[in-house]
Amino acid sequence: MLKRFGATKVVLGLLCLMYFITYIDRVNYSTASIAFETEFGLSKKDIGFAFSVFGYPYLIFQIFGGWLGDRFGPRMTLTVCSMIWAGATFATGFVESFTGLIIARLFLGLGEGATFPTATRAMSGWTPTSERGFAQGITHAFARIGNTVTPYLVTGLIAAWSWRGSYFIIGTVSLVWALVWLFYFRNHPADHPDITEAELQKLPPQRGRQMVNVPWMPLFRRMLPVTIVYFCYGWALWLFLSWIPQYFEHGYHLKLKDTAFFATSVFLAGVIGDSLGGTLSDWILKRTGNVKLARRNMVAVCLLGALLSLLPMLRFHDLTTSTICLSAGFFFIEMTIGPMWAIPMDIAPAYSGTASGFMNSGSALAAIISPVVAGWMIDETGNWDLPFLCSIVLLGVGVVLSFTMHPERRFDSAPLPGAGAAVGG
Numbered sequence: 001m002l003k004r005f006g007a008t009k010v011v012l013g014l015l016c017l018m019y020f021i022t023y024i025d026r027v028n029y030s031t032a033s034i035a036f037e038t039e040f041g042l043s044k045k046d047i048g049f050a051f052s053v054f055g056y057p058y059l060i061f062q063i064f065g066g067w068l069g070d071r072f073g074p075r076m077t078l079t080v081c082s083m084i085w086a087g088a089t090f091a092t093g094f095v096e097s098f099t100g101l102i103i104a105r106l107f108l109g110l111g112e113g114a115t116f117p118t119a120t121r122a123m124s125g126w127t128p129t130s131e132r133g134f135a136q137g138i139t140h141a142f143a144r145i146g147n148t149v150t151p152y153l154v155t156g157l158i159a160a161w162s163w164r165g166s167y168f169i170i171g172t173v174s175l176v177w178a179l180v181w182l183f184y185f186r187n188h189p190a191d192h193p194d195i196t197e198a199e200l201q202k203l204p205p206q207r208g209r210q211m212v213n214v215p216w217m218p219l220f221r222r223m224l225p226v227t228i229v230y231f232c233y234g235w236a237l238w239l240f241l242s243w244i245p246q247y248f249e250h251g252y253h254l255k256l257k258d259t260a261f262f263a264t265s266v267f268l269a270g271v272i273g274d275s276l277g278g279t280l281s282d283w284i285l286k287r288t289g290n291v292k293l294a295r296r297n298m299v300a301v302c303l304l305g306a307l308l309s310l311l312p313m314l315r316f317h318d319l320t321t322s323t324i325c326l327s328a329g330f331f332f333i334e335m336t337i338g339p340m341w342a343i344p345m346d347i348a349p350a351y352s353g354t355a356s357g358f359m360n361s362g363s364a365l366a367a368i369i370s371p372v373v374a375g376w377m378i379d380e381t382g383n384w385d386l387p388f389l390c391s392i393v394l395l396g397v398g399v400v401l402s403f404t405m406h407p408e409r410r411f412d413s414a415p416l417p418g419a420g421a422a423v424g425g
Contacts, residue, residue, distance in 0.1 A: 137278015
């Protein structure tokens, strides 16, 4: 049955499903915490710390996990990682203390740490060069669909089977995905029994089957500006993912089911932003042939749009204004995803897993710091808007530093369209 869709589309579909599941697994905590914070006697700082704990192993395994994907291939790397995060999700349903919750979150970060860099490695071989922005945009759109449905999904599961039961069900779904990926995917498209010659001709030249030796320091220096910009993006992202449900609950005294509605409205705007951002970036590239315009400049414009969208909520404190500002801000924040994740493939196609691991370590570091800082600010001041002021400042930093990224300069010294002088690796 899957053969009729084409192997490349099925692989992209499986990756979309993976992004969807991983984000349900990581952000179900923000909705479930409303149910279990009383059971465990947690403060807002405790909630923020437990959310951020996910980021420690997630950060560590960005680069190492990306390297594993480059060296051993996405098939086994993603299979093993997904089994770890599935087990961590399932185990969360058994925790009886704050300590157990922390341990489960650590293993979840361990399992998910390598997923996005390794998925980028898979896309690098299975996606035509001119469709990289779309592929990254649509997969991350499914991540935001995960954000969007999680408040309703987890709220419904909690009502039917308790917050523990919600983790059991989601963990089982994660395990099923791992088995399907292992059965269907191949590291080299030419090895897949369902691949057609027409599909192979559209794909980039396939690299040899030898293990990759990564030039660590030159690649690190090359990706550092991209990593810093992605940290600025990640600060805002993790503020949204960790605190939006509670922002509506406590900032406007809404009931649980009402917080789900408003949180979903915000996350839905991110779905649209992800889908549009990647498609628009590829369209600009096809029309102009200029990688710098399609990737770097678009990132700068979208971060600026997010900054301007969030400003009014600092002046006008009402539910309608806050919802519109947060939705518009998240829309522009997520429009950066397609061009940002295409940049590692543009810069270092031979090391795309490791390069994207370097980049995503910026967001992973933000995942550690941003929720804790936000929780501390809320506990100390009672002001739910103050954390968003910090995000506005960092978004401004991201706009400025975007112009230090150079996706037009390929790491292997092969210039891309619209490039200046190439920089060797």
